[in-house]
Amino acid sequence: MAIVLGKPGVDGLGEAVGVLREWQSDGAPMQLHPGDLGWFWRSGAEATAAAIRTWSRDGRILGVGLLDGPGLLRLTIAPDAQRDGELAQQLLEDVTEPERDVLPEGRVNIEAPMGAVIQDLLSEDGWNADEPWTPLRRDLTERVDDPGMRIEVVGPEQAHVFTAVHRAAFDGSRFTDERWHAMAGGLPYADARCLLAYDDQGIAVAAVTVWSAGPGRPGLLEPMGVHRDHRRNGYGAAITLAAAAALQQLGSSSAIVCTPSSNIGAVATYESAGFQPRPEVRDRTSCRRRL
Ligand SMILES: CC(C)(COP(=O)(O)OP(=O)(O)OC[C@H]1O[C@@H](n2cnc3c(N)ncnc32)[C@H](O)[C@@H]1OP(=O)(O)O)[C@@H](O)C(=O)NCCC(=O)NCCS
Known part of the structure; x- marks a missing residue:
């Protein structure tokens, strides 16, 4: 079943927030949180919807990305899909092609959960590791x-x-x-x-x-x-x-x-x-x- 890249629109924000809530757990790596969407919301619901991308298979959302500033995609993936090679391949294609309207040309950054296959694909594709961040719990x-x-x-x-x-x-x-x-x-x-x-x-x-x-x-x-x-x-x-x-x-x-x-x-x-x-x-x- 094909992976579909989507833009939710204001009506779809509830579903995106809902899956992000479900994906949070104490064992999970640091990842995009519903609060990150909440903080972005200060720009309004329309702008928040315009900044979100989803990746779905068979109607189920498997990935959510937030364009959190110029050229920064903060991406997270359903826990059971982080090792899904087909999804990772599609994500790589979609973030690489500027005409897919995920990331622009020029200097771009992607945040993705450590341990997800997309990390390996980005690395193989020549994406370098950027500045270190420290998660604390x-x-x-x-x-x-x-x-x-x-x-x-x-x-x-x-x-x-x-x-x-x-x-x-x-x-x-x-x-x-x-x-x-x-x-x-x-x-x-x-x-x-x-x-x-x-x-x-x-x-x-x-x-x-x-x-x-x-x-x-x-x-x-x-x-x-x-x-x-x-x-x-x-x-x-x-x-x-x-x-x-x-x-x-x-x-x-x-x-x-x-x-x-x-x-x-x-x-x-x-x-x-x-x-x-x-x-x-x-x-x-x-x-x-x-x-
Ligand atoms: C980071 C920040 C919140 C610290 O606030 P603060 O009121 O000065 O911190 P506190 O006085 O409570 O200090 C707490 C501890 O941090 C240490 N600390 C605070 N600022 C420090 C600095 N610039 N360099 C080294 N240590 C520092 C203190 O020595 C203290 O350590 P201790 O508990 O071992 O004695 C403040 O500098 C700030 O608002 N920065 C800009 C916003 C920001 O960066 N927020 C966090 C981003 S997620």
């Missing part, structure tokens, strides 16, 4: 320590505070209140929480969004940041603990996050909140030009 079956500062769940009234802290944490951030509302209106946000941490002066200093994939599955932190004027005070570790506790309340089995290994401060912060680093992962990168 915290088990949530055990008690999570109190963060030791005031933590609030963000509703629509606090959206402006949340976006201001985000902009003060991430260089070049263009996160606006309007985008927060778009994100909060997205399907994955039904299982998400935005949290703010306040210092003892009552100033909002750190922000995180957590995304559950349903009970018994790993939940994702994306993004987490501390206001640049308030760093090195333990607030990063505190908001990360609060994130773990919120995911525990939502029924997640573990909390996961992934950051460039070069972001030493982030790796140290997650570790100080009880997260353990897992083996590094790397995108595959290539420079594609039409002959």
Whole structure:
């Protein structure tokens, strides 16, 4: 049965989010999470749908890709199809041909689960390993320590505070209140929480969004940041603990996050909140030009 490349459209987003939820498990390699779609949703449902590609066989979705920025395809595959050679071959063809409207010409990157056949095919096709990223994980079956500062769940009234802290944490951030509302209106946000941490002066200093994939599955932190004027005070570790506790309340089995290994401060912060680093992962990168 042929593998069919699809673009879901807004009506198909629920199915894409649904399969991504099902594919999350504690044994799985770091992979695209429903929360990644949820975070992308700040650009709106139309833009999210336009950024998604699916690969199906016989009506069943076997692969989901998110075009998460210029030339970056974040791809994941159903656990029972990661060793499926026919699917991997089709994926390679579809990402290689710019006219298939998956990846453009020029410098492109693909994130795919480590251990999937597509990794071998990309490597054989001359795609190099890019910068290392460190996935980190915290088990949530055990008690999570109190963060030791005031933590609030963000509703629509606090959206402006949340976006201001985000902009003060991430260089070049263009996160606006309007985008927060778009994100909060997205399907994955039904299982998400935005949290703010306040210092003892009552100033909002750190922000995180957590995304559950349903009970018994790993939940994702994306993004987490501390206001640049308030760093090195333990607030990063505190908001990360609060994130773990919120995911525990939502029924997640573990909390996961992934950051460039070069972001030493982030790796140290997650570790100080009880997260353990897992083996590094790397995108595959290539420079594609039409002959
Ligand atoms: C990374 C970040 C969240 C750290 O926040 P913070 O409030 O300064 O961190 P904390 O004070 O809680 O520090 C936690 C631990 O990380 C260490 N740490 C923090 N920043 C560090 C840095 N730049 N270099 C080395 N270690 C660092 C601290 O020493 C501390 O270690 P310890 O527990 O062993 O004492 C903050 O720098 C930030 O918002 N960066 C930009 C956004 C970002 O990169 N977010 C994460 C992306 S996924």
